[in-house]
Amino acid sequence: MTTANPFSHLPPPEMIKELDVEAIRAEVLADMKARFQAAGIPFDVENTAYEPAVIQAEINSFRENRIRAAINDAAAANLIAFSNGSDLDQGATFYDVTRLAGESDDALRLRTSLAIKARSPGGASYWYALAARRADVRIRDVDAFEDVFLPIIYISVLSSEAGGVPDAAMLDAVNAEVQSDQVRLLNDTVVVQSAVSQTLPVKAGIWLLPSAPMATFDRLADELRAAWERETGIGFDLEPSWIEARLHVPGVKRVQVEVPSAPAVAAPGTAIALGDIDLTFKGRDY
Structure with missing residues (x-):
């Protein structure tokens, strides 16, 4: 579970129509030609760019396309999966979710999805994950799970800062929220912890194509770290x-990954943080 859009797997709804101004133009001209011919007036100037009737048809087509785009936008604004900004705020409010200060659209969308799932009674994992996420806008991921042998619920927290390691303020805020009478069920013992269990380095050799600028290599480390966090x-x-x-x-x-040489497995409820990223430029090749 990350801060990515939880609805990204859904296709665009049927109510949102594809926009094609050229197709609209063709329909308008075909309709105009049929009406002229029905009235006994010849119309064979649809391919004449400076014909007044053709110009008017193009104007109408662009206007209709803008109207269809506005209808699409209005339809999307009513869907949690596609709305943004204040439209998303309105949709989230229906599920009693309000935006935290500085919270992104994707993070709010994810919390709204959790709020829907968390309505199951009995303290499901979604219930605790939702409570933890609203404690701090810097939270990147949360996992709530039960100990295999003991009646303890662990809440692992992953930060969007400091390589994923939550600071004391974040952990304290999450703990205060999940231990409150409004969240914790009477029989639950809840423990809040950092999700990061290991920090691993990355080492790789990089070959560039002859035409590629060195800037391509220079930004690889930052792009790799950003992709991991995203x-x-x-x-x-x-x-x-x-x-x-x-x-x-x-x-x-070419890319030759040296470290890790084998998959590093994250245990349940834990996360891996990237340590030093050591990339070596090996030269150029076709």
């Missing part, structure tokens, strides 16, 4: 193949 979360394994795929951007000829 795409992963608690329970995500660090795979050499994932590293290679993210480093193999346009302009890169």
Whole structure:
């Protein structure tokens, strides 16, 4: 579970129509031609750019396309999956979710999704995850799970800062929220902890294509770290193949991942943080 859009797998709804101004123009001209011919008036100037009737048809087509776009926007504004800004605020309010100070649209969208799932009674994991997320806008991911042998609920917290390690203020805020009478069920023992269990380095050799600028290599480390923070979360394994795929951007000829040499597995409820990223420029090749 990360801060990515939880509805991203959904296709656009049928109410949102594809926009094609050329198709609208063709329909308008075909309708105009049929009406002229029905009245016994010849019309064979649809391909004449400076014909007044054609110009008027093009104007009408652009206006109709703008109207259809506005209808699409209005339809999307009513859907949590596609709305943004104040439209998303309005939709989230229906589920008793309000935006935190500085909270992004994707983070609010995710909390709204959790609020819907968390309405199950009995303290489901979604219930605690939702409570934890509203404690601090800097939270990147949360996982609530029960101990295998003991009647203890652990809440692992992953930060969007400091490589994922939450600071004391974040953990204290989450603990205060989940231990409150409004959240914790009477029989639950809840423990809040940092999700980061291991920090691992990355080392790889990079070959560029002859035409690629060195700037391509220079930004690879930052792009790799940003991709890890954007795409992963608690329970995500660090795979050499994932590293290679993210480093193999346009302009890169070859990537040789040296560390880790094998997949690093994240235990349940834990997260892996990236340590030093050591990339070596190996030269150029076709």
